[in-house]
Amino acid sequence: xxxxxxxQDVSFSECESSxxxxxxxxxxxxxxxxxxxxSMVAVMTTRACMEARQSNRVSIAVDELFANISKxxxxxxxxxxxxxxxxxxxxxxxxxxxxxxxxxxxxxxxGSMEEAAERSIDVExxxxxxxxxxxxxxxxxHCEHEVLSDGNHWxxxxxxxxKSL
Amino acid sequence: xxxxxxxxxRHDQNETQVVLQVxxxxxxxxxxxxxxxxxxxxxxxxxxxxxxxxGVDFMDSSGIATLVEGLQWxxxxxxxxILSGLSENVRDVFxxxxxxxxxxxxxxxxxxxxx
Numbered sequence: 330x331x332x333x334x335x336x337q338d339v340s341f342s343e344c345e346s347s348x349x350x351x352x353x354x355x356x357x358x359x360x361x362x363x364x365x366x367x368s369m370v371a372v373m374t375t376r377a378c379m380e381a382r383q384s385n386r387v388s389i390a391v392d393e394l395f396a397n398i399s400k401x402x403x404x405x406x407x408x409x410x411x412x413x414x415x416x417x418x419x420x421x422x423x424x425x426x427x428x429x430x431x432x433x434x435x436x437x438x439x440g441s442m443e444e445a446a447e448r449s450i451d452v453e454x455x456x457x458x459x460x461x462x463x464x465x466x467x468x469x470x471h472c473e474h475e476v477l478s479d480g481n482h483w484x485x486x487x488x489x490x491x492k493s494l
Numbered sequence: 495x496x497x498x499x500x501x502x503x504r505h506d507q508n509e510t511q512v513v514l515q516v517x518x519x520x521x522x523x524x525x526x527x528x529x530x531x532x533x534x535x536x537x538x539x540x541x542x543x544x545x546x547x548x549g550v551d552f553m554d555s556s557g558i559a560t561l562v563e564g565l566q567w568x569x570x571x572x573x574x575x576i577l578s579g580l581s582e583n584v585r586d587v588f589x590x591x592x593x594x595x596x597x598x599x600x601x602x603x604x605x606x607x608x609x
Contacts, residue, residue, distance in 0.1 A: 363523075381583070382586055385552070386586070389554060392522075393554060396555075400522075450562075452562050452565060452596055453566070460558060460591060461554075463591055464587065464590055464591055467590040467591070467592075468590055
């Protein structure tokens with residue numbers, strides 16, 4: 330069977346349905362295939378028709394959050410991280426791109442996302458992790474964190490067609 | 495893995511000026527290598543250390559933190575630390591961190607190349 334025949338065998342409705350579905354990934358936090366995250370971001374920002382700069386901001390926030398979970402929640406050791414991403418329409422009818430992270434670390438992060446967003450960076454005394462959180466909160470339009478009985482849940486939201494850029 | 499492709503080229507302009515050309519993605523996996531390349535450049539005799547970033551399309555917080563270290567080393571040794579050739583994406587990351595005004599950023603290299 331030729332490659333073109335294979336493509337023809339895939340119905341249009343099947344292709345179309347993949348454009349509205351969620352992507353779900355379960356990954357070890359010390360995995361060497363972090364580029365899979367970047368691929369998921371590329372797929373979703375393409376679906377959302379985001380411009381290059383906004384797409385880069387999504388990549389930054391997702392990379393930084395994954396790195397923070399790996400480094401601080403799991404302390405650099407192996408640990409399960411689940412990531413789900415999808416497009417949704419909010420209560421005001423605006424489209425947004427959502428990334429949900431779930432970890433199962435015994436360490437529950439007790440910080441405040443709002444404080445991280447507002448904190449100014451002290452170049453003389455740069456603290457580990459502070460810059461990453463600052464970037465996450467600055468790049469995403471909305472950040473949520475919830476301590477669970479068996480880990481943490483993080484949600485990042487990015488407005489689509491963000492006119493503030 | 496794409497991160498492994500980060501490359502460095504050192505160009506000594508003279509005894510007091512040096513350029514470190516960086517090409518690739520600067521991430522948590524590659525920034526330690528950038529630190530290793532950068533740190534030896536800060537000596538008492540080196541008056542200008544320029545990091546040429548026009549080959550960098552992606553930089554995360556670890557890359558920025560490494561460059562902040564460079565800024566600190568420059569202040570200790572009395573040299574000038576310049577970043578040049580920042581892509582729009584990298585410049586935006588500096589702006590998100592509110593560090594775009596802290597660094598000595600020179601955009602001339604990009605303009606020269608595109609001219």
